[in-house]
Amino acid sequence: MPGPPPALHVRDVHKSYRARHVLRGVSLALEPGTLAGVVGENGAGKTTLLRILSGQLAADRGEAVVRGTLGHCPQEAVLNDFLTVAQHLRYFRVAYGLRDTHRAEELLEELRFGEYRHTRAGELSGGTRQKLNLTLALMHDPGVLLLDEPYQGFDWETYLRFWQVAGRLRERGRCVLVVSHLAWDTGRLDVLYRLREGAVEPWRPAPVPDPSYGDPSVAVGASR
Numbered sequence: 198m199p200g201p202p203p204a205l206h207v208r209d210v211h212k213s214y215r216a217r218h219v220l221r222g223v224s225l226a227l228e229p230g231t232l233a234g235v236v237g238e239n240g241a242g243k244t245t246l247l248r249i250l251s252g253q254l255a256a257d258r259g260e261a262v263v264r265g266t267l268g269h270c271p272q273e274a275v276l277n278d279f280l281t282v283a284q285h286l287r288y289f290r291v292a293y294g295l296r297d298t299h300r301a302e303e304l305l306e307e308l309r310f311g312e313y314r315h316t317r318a319g320e321l322s323g324g325t326r327q328k329l330n331l332t333l334a335l336m337h338d339p340g341v342l343l344l345d346e347p348y349q350g351f352d353w354e355t356y357l358r359f360w361q362v363a364g365r366l367r368e369r370g371r372c373v374l375v376v377s378h379l380a381w382d383t384g385r386l387d388v389l390y391r392l393r394e395g396a397v398e399p400w401r402p403a404p405v406p407d408p409s410y411g412d413p414s415v416a417v418g419a420s421r
């Protein structure tokens with residue numbers, strides 16, 4: 198990884214849509230090799246925050262500094278229904294200026310959807326579209342990863358593989374920010390922030406083990 202280690206610093210970010218003050222002073226910091234979560238109820242401003250961090254939306258005030266290359270997995274997969282999985286990989290290889298699709302091929306194997314290589318995106322299931330969405334965000338091996346509800350539509354096995362992938366990224370010094378409306382499985386995170394009333398605060402929900410869901414360490418609704 199050339200250059201200084203990746204990091205993400207957000208200081209006093211504000212954002213309003215007309216009279217709706219969605220973000221009212223968000224500050225957080227991710228040092229190299231951090232796997233962090235942001236939870237918040239529907240409409241709390243999570244996507245707004247990620248769009249500001251990814252440079253798609255301007256903050257009204259405050260500062261968001263990304264050090265390193267950025268990977269952004271949006272909540273809605275941005276795919277061309279007429280292109281196959283392999284065509285998407287080739288298209289993004291060129292867009293990212295990569296020499297090959299080696300990392301993308303690894304992710305295809307890790308997330309187990311290589312069999313759909315020649316299937317058009319419009320014919321993929323929701324979960325497989327999400328695997329492709331995630332692969333496109335990760336295939337240039339970015340230093341800072343912004344993942345908006347990255348495991349929506351995943352079956353349990355894929356969900357567990359997602360966390361393996363995220364854990365390996367952390368081990369390699371990447372900053373990974375996972376945004377979700379549910380504080381689920383928070384034991385896998387180094388730090389969890391809660392976005393509420395326009396600001397974030399570090400949060401430790403009380404563990405509520407639920408034996409009906411396999412082996413998650415914590416299963417708590419963010420609104421509690």
Ligand SMILES: Nc1ncnc2c1ncn2[C@@H]1O[C@H](COP(=O)(O)OP(=O)(O)OP(=O)(O)O)[C@@H](O)[C@H]1O
Pocket residue numbers: 214217219237238239240241242243244245246378
């Ligand atoms: N372009 C926009 N114009 C006006 N209001 C907007 C716009 N985008 C979002 N909002 C409003 O800002 C608030 C925060 O929206 P945002 O999508 O950031 O929330 P979220 O936490 O990601 O929600 P969810 O969990 O439902 O995805 C909501 O009240 C939403 O209606």
